[in-house]
Amino acid sequence: MKDFEFQRSFLKDVSYQNETITITTGYIIDFYDYIVEQTTGKVLRGNANEKLRVTYEMKFRQTLDKxxxxxxxxxxxxxxxxxxxxxxxxxxxxxxxxxxxxxxxxxxxxxxxxx
Ligand SMILES: [Zn+2]
Incomplete structure (x- = not known):
């Protein structure tokens, strides 16, 4: 994996239940993802010429009893x-x-x- 490029992040959802707040956040990141055979330089998996755009979703939780x-x-x-x-x-x-x-x-x- 190389050339990571952060595109944007966003707030997808906020929910509140049983004194607990859950936020769902998103992150869009571009990068190259491939595996090269060390001896020959041959690409074994993935793509060395095309960049991937991946959207990750992360949920965070906090109990609101501060x-x-x-x-x-x-x-x-x-x-x-x-x-x-x-x-x-x-x-x-x-x-x-x-x-x-x-x-x-x-x-x-x-x-x-x-x-
Ligand atoms: Zn005491």
């Missing part, structure tokens, strides 16, 4: 109020909310053509 308060310390189990200090006042464990990052859940090729 502002959800932690009510219990995960370390000692004490009732806590994260808004006061961000640490448990009994055992001083740092309290952080979880699942707030975007996670790649699916990646696939949706279209592939020579250009």
């Amino acid at each position: 502002n959800k308060k932690i009510t219990k310390c995960p370390n000692c189990g004490a009732e806590v109020d994260i808004n006061t200090s961000g640490v448990c006042e009994y055992c001083h464990t740092k309290l952080v909310t979880e699942n707030t990052r975007w996670v790649l859940t699916e990646k696939k090729t949706t279209n592939q053509e020579y250009i």
